[in-house]
Amino acid sequence: MPAFTELLSHATTAAAKAYAPYSKYQVGCALITSQGRIYTGCNVENASYGLTICAERGTIFHAVAEEGPGMKIAELAVVALGAEFPPCGACRQVIAEFAAAETPVWFLRDGKPVCLTMAELLPASFRL
């Protein structure tokens, strides 16, 4: 099974568990780390909108909690149920922290999977 197909399946399962009573957009993310482990996450909204966390960041933070600060993203996919979103700007910066320039990031556009490298998704990302 192609990695994206597997990631899409995991992300879709995670999206169904999203807590999205405000936006109604259920978003899921799945990533494979350099260690070959898969992690998933979904968006979790809050009545105080600023506390909402996107699916991508929730997934990455879980992966770091499991693998430690050396966690590296080998590939990542994000999907929304009934909608299509690429990662938001905040998530792009967080993905970049744990990805290489060539790391594939998948999302859907017009019903088809789109793959951009991290460098294409966030050129000139902030680095210390």
Ligand code: ZN
């Ligand atoms: Zn986001």
